[in-house]
Amino acid sequence: xxxxxxxxxxxxxxxxxxxxxxxxxxxxxxxxxxxxxxxxxxxxxxxxxxxxxxxxxxxxxxxxxxxxxxxxxxxxxxxxxxxxxxxxxxxxxxxxxxxxxxxxxxxxxxxxxxxxxx
Amino acid sequence: xxxxxxxxxxxxxxxxxxxxxxxxxxxxxxxxxxxxxxxxxxxxxxxxxxxxxxxxxxxxxxxxxxxxxxxxxxxxxxxxxxxxxxxxxxxxxxxxxxxxxxxxxxxxxxxxxxxxxx
DNA sequence: GACGATATAAACCACATGGTTATAGAACTG
DNA sequence: CAGTTCTATAACCATGTGGTTTATATCGTC
Numbered sequence: 001x002x003x004x005x006x007x008x009x010x011x012x013x014x015x016x017x018x019x020x021x022x023x024x025x026x027x028x029x030x031x032x033x034x035x036x037x038x039x040x041x042x043x044x045x046x047x048x049x050x051x052x053x054x055x056x057x058x059x060x061x062x063x064x065x066x067x068x069x070x071x072x073x074x075x076x077x078x079x080x081x082x083x084x085x086x087x088x089x090x091x092x093x094x095x096x097x098x099x100x101x102x103x104x105x106x107x108x109x110x111x112x113x114x115x116x117x118x
Numbered sequence: 119x120x121x122x123x124x125x126x127x128x129x130x131x132x133x134x135x136x137x138x139x140x141x142x143x144x145x146x147x148x149x150x151x152x153x154x155x156x157x158x159x160x161x162x163x164x165x166x167x168x169x170x171x172x173x174x175x176x177x178x179x180x181x182x183x184x185x186x187x188x189x190x191x192x193x194x195x196x197x198x199x200x201x202x203x204x205x206x207x208x209x210x211x212x213x214x215x216x217x218x219x220x221x222x223x224x225x226x227x228x229x230x231x232x233x234x235x236x
Numbered sequence: 237g238a239c240g241a242t243a244t245a246a247a248c249c250a251c252a253t254g255g256t257t258a259t260a261g262a263a264c265t266g
Numbered sequence: 267c268a269g270t271t272c273t274a275t276a277a278c279c280a281t282g283t284g285g286t287t288t289a290t291a292t293c294g295t296c
Contacts, residue, residue: 007132014129015254019201026208032273045255047274052253066263066272074208081202083137088199090144090192133284150243163285165244170283184242184293 005057006083009076012056017041018049022058025072032068123175124201127194130174135159136167140176143190150186 012018021035036046050070053059058077059070130136139153154164168188171177176195177188 006137007134010128011132013201014125014132016125017254019124022205026205033271041254042256043273044257044275048254051274068273072205072208074205077202077205078209081199081206083131084195084199084202087140087144087190087192087195090190091196135284151241159284160286161243162245162287166284169244184291186243 005076006079008056009058009080012052012058013080015049015052017046018053021046021049021053021070022072025059025070029062029069029071031064032070035070123194124197126174127176127198130170130176131198133167133170135164136171139164139167139171139188140190143177143188147180147187147189149182150188153188 013022017039020038024030024035024038032043032047032050035050036043039046050059050061053070054061056076058073060073062069062071131140135157138156142148142153142156150161150165150168153168154161157164168177168179171188172179174194176191178191180187180189
């Protein structure tokens, strides 16, 4: 509900590295080095991404000796999906819009007669 | 499918002003000044937001004399929602995790006997 | 053609992002 | 305790973002 959470969630999802990290975490917890391995970037860079994900509440971190395992926290994704659900009507709607346009043109034709301007 | 489209879409959605603009557009086309009216920011600022939305394919623009009416283009939202759908399993899963934890504790208890470390 | 309204563009600013390298800290291993 | 492993922090850099103000282009109206 708080706008800032949606802000942080969508912002976190706007990076392919972070989306890949989330995807990886669906198959289980992972440490920072495990998460960093697939990427051609430095480990601090991955740590930064993890911090972004953590701020958005998309991951939580445990402690296992010197390791800080990450686990997926998907609740914010639900909030994002709920927001998107409000628009479900609008991507089937090309047809509706076409219908609306046709109706409009017909109405104009009925009274205006000669041609459609606009 | 292209990662960059998801990037642009999520990035566009990460701003409350832009989400509000999209919400406004669900009730019909609107010009820049109409869209700018509710906000306490300058009209050029809104134009910039519109450019971001346009780059993400979330709006398209027509021409009506000197006006540039905006209309919602919701397809990218569908792509975003489709991506999120992959995670639907993971926010019902708190229970699963609890189950897993209980099973684990039980197993440890059965063999380890005295106490659960860790 | 001048005016007013609508919209874009340009120049600028403060600040966030995504990356780097280098350093420091924390915890295990010998 | 020394060394190694894992992670975080700091300092830095280039670029992008969100906003401003000012100027410029486009179009209808008078």
